[in-house]
Amino acid sequence: MRRASDRIRVAVLLLLAGLGIGVAGWLAYGHSKRLFLEDTSRRGDNVLQLAVTTLRGQMARFERLPQLVAEHALIKAMANDPENLGLSGLVNLHLKETQELLGASDIYFMDLKGMTRAASNFDTETSFVGGNFDFRPYFYDAVAGGEGRFYALGTTSRKRGYYFGAPVRVGGSIRGALIVKIDLDAVEEAWRGDDYALMVTDPEGILFLSSRPEWLFTALAPLTDEARARLAANRRYVDAPLDPFPQEGMTEVAGQSLLAVREGPVRRDYLHLAAPMPEADWTIRVLLETASARRQALTVAGAVMLALALGVMGMAVIAQRRARLRERFQLQQAARNHLERRVEERTRELAEVNRRLEGEVAERRLAEQNLRRAQDDLVQAGKMAALGQMSAALSHEFNQPLGAARTFADNALILLDRGRTGDARGNIDRILSLIDRMGSISKHLRSFARSPDQKLKAVSLPEVVEASLEIAQLRLRAAGADLTIALPDGLPQVVAGPVRLQQVLVNILTNAADAVEGGTDRRIRLEADTTDEGVRIRVRDHGPGVPPGLAERIFDPFFSTKGVGKGLGLGLSISYNIVKDFGGNLRVEPATGGGAVFVIDLRAAGAEVADRAA
Incomplete structure (x- = not known):
């Protein structure tokens, strides 16, 4: 019952804590969102003021130019005689030069009837010459003596532009209008940004400048019939469809205006800021994405909830630990006593295991000594067996020089x-x-029969090969073998025992002699070359070779492919173990065209080994 009540109490506390954390997160989200939106609004104000300044600066560059160009003598002469074709050509060239000099889009002169008599684009496919634009406000404002201002889509060029108009006065009377059209595309291009959008709307709410090209020529509010009639009269946007702007409503959040915009399948909320531009009767608007502010607010709310959750968890852990400390204290003494008993038992068991291990180690050492002694005896027995096999040849070898x-x-x-x-x-x-010859043979036989020194050192391979040939030459000659030796200059010294390496080469050479004896091809080749790790010796014969099924057993003790009475089967086994003791490797490979290749890999002697050998 007590445990059940404790669980209920813990569940209630956890539920209350969860509700408190949720409320705190909601409050933190609302407050932080308001702060981040205010920060976004301040950034938007900066962007908006910069955009207004840029647009006003661009327009101010050309504001007084129409009046200055209208004062030129050629323009006045054209106004006096607008149908003078010869004068029209000169004015065309003058307007073209002026347009290129000032960087305007187009400059043209219109007579009092609205007919364009000269234009800077006279030599283009979209020339204004001959066009009548008396329906444009910039024309009738200029010929009325005022300053023409108008933004529209060109009826001929289909390019957006802002038009400045100025009257052309001759002798105190107005005789025409001089129009300068500028291109605001550069300003629009400079407004392109990643997380905000800039746009300019006219008095009808139509968006005609925007950093988002897909929003151009859309209306923020439904156009009335009266507005459509005005647009048709001055043909401000020619035949543009003027679709509704893809907005889904405006809301107020934390004192900020949020505009919902549909962009394909995605609905985005933008912070909406606007600033009027009275001199052009425009409104410049900036839309800033609120996704970043929402993400930051969610991050703050998540951090607050996580901190509160960690605090609650910490308090719960502390309370739980205090509750369990008493139980642990009661169990601690019993555990200590039990541990002491187990330690005593394990100590006795380990002492007994240690005694057994000492006995096993002693037995292992004795077995290793016996094994090494047996291996040494086998090596010596193998050598003596080889000497016994060569005794007849030695007798002949000694008797022949003695008789001579x-x-x-x-x-x-x-x-x-x-x-x-x-x-x-x-x-x-x-x-x-002859006596020196017999002495050399006797010397090599004595060193071959003597128990070898087990210590490894740096050994010269050519010297070992020469000593081995002194012993094996008798068997090779008896078998009629044709031995070829290829040892390149500069072979490094190898890590080995000279007598034991000599025994290995004698065993392999005599085996090769046995293999080729009685055959048609009695060639034997001993060669060596340098490898990355040392030296590789290859002894190749042209005998019957080693059957594939016996290649893995050929180095086993007492295994032989020779006939009965022709060997003990220890030579290759002893040679294999000797090479392994050197840290090398001995293997047999089949030879192309028949026969076998015995490969010996030996390590190169390092500096320390070479110094000790010296």
Whole structure:
């Protein structure tokens, strides 16, 4: 029951807090929206005043020009004799030069009947010459002695423009009107903005200048019959349709006027500001988008609601923690006691596991020692087996130079008895050469049979290859193999043991000799080149090769493809492990055209290894 009442109380408090946060957010939204709209209104006032100033400045540039141009002697002469065609050509040229100089759109002269007698655009397709514009207010205001002012869409050029009219006086009487038309497109182009729109309306509420081209020639309010009659009389907008402006109503929010505008499928609310321009009887309006103000107001409201929600959550968390502190305090002692018991139990278990691990580590170390000893024994046994296989060839190799030495010695005695000391000395030199040959073979055999030093160092590959050939040459010769060696200059030293690397090369070369023995192609090639990580040795034979199914087993201990009694199957296994100890890799690949390729990758010796070797 107590828990149920607590839950009800918490639910009620959360509901009240939610309502309070919602009300606070609504109030914050209304207040911030009013402030942001006021800020937007101030920005709109600046834009509006700048637009009014720009438009007035543009019009002020040309306001006095019609009267000045009307005082020119050619214009007065044209007014005295408007049908003089020769004079008309001179006036046309003068008006064209004046128009280009002043930057106006068009300048033209009209007689008292409204007929255009000369114009700056006389040489264009839309020439005003011959046109009658007596229906325009700028004409009849000018010939009445006043200043003509009128904004309209040109009936001939179909271009918008503002017209200034001035009377042409000759001898105190008005004899015509001089009209200057200016283009306000540049002003309109300067008004283009991203978040606001500028527009100018005439007394009828028709929008004739706008930074939004799609709004041109639309009416802010429905046109009355009287207004349409006036527009038809002066043909201000010629035959423009004058559709209604796409507005959906005007509202007042926080003292600001908001105008709803339909833009395709989207309805946008704009802040509407207006300023009159009495000298032209215009009204300049600016529309500023309120989306930014609404977004900022929503952001403020969201921030207020989030802050209040976080505050309520913080208070709830604090209250909940205080309620649970008492329960935790009661459970803490029991948990501590239980933890101490568990620690004691785990300590005993860890001590027992530690003792077992120490025993297993000792057994593992002993097993590693036995394994390494067995590997060393296998390496030595492999070498001795190789020496045993080569014993017959070695016997022949030693007996042959010994027999030759005996023959050279007998011949030397005979030559000495005959007094041929020079020839005898030559025989003795041959005997010494044979003795050196047998000594070199014996030296390499002793180092090959000796247990190798396990320490790795920098090794010269050409020296190891030369020592290996001293031992393997006997087997190669017995097999009738044709060995080719290609070692480029500048090979880097490799990380290895010289005796063990020698054993690897002897094993692979003797295997190659076994492979080509008795075959038709007995070529063997040993080559080496530099790689990114060190040196790659390739030994290629032209024997029967390694069957694809046996390539993965060829490096297993006691596995052999030779006949019974021709090997123990340890040579390649020992060689594989030796190369792995060097940090390298040994593999076999099939050769194009038959045979096999044994590839040995060795690491290049770094500076430290090379220094130790030196």
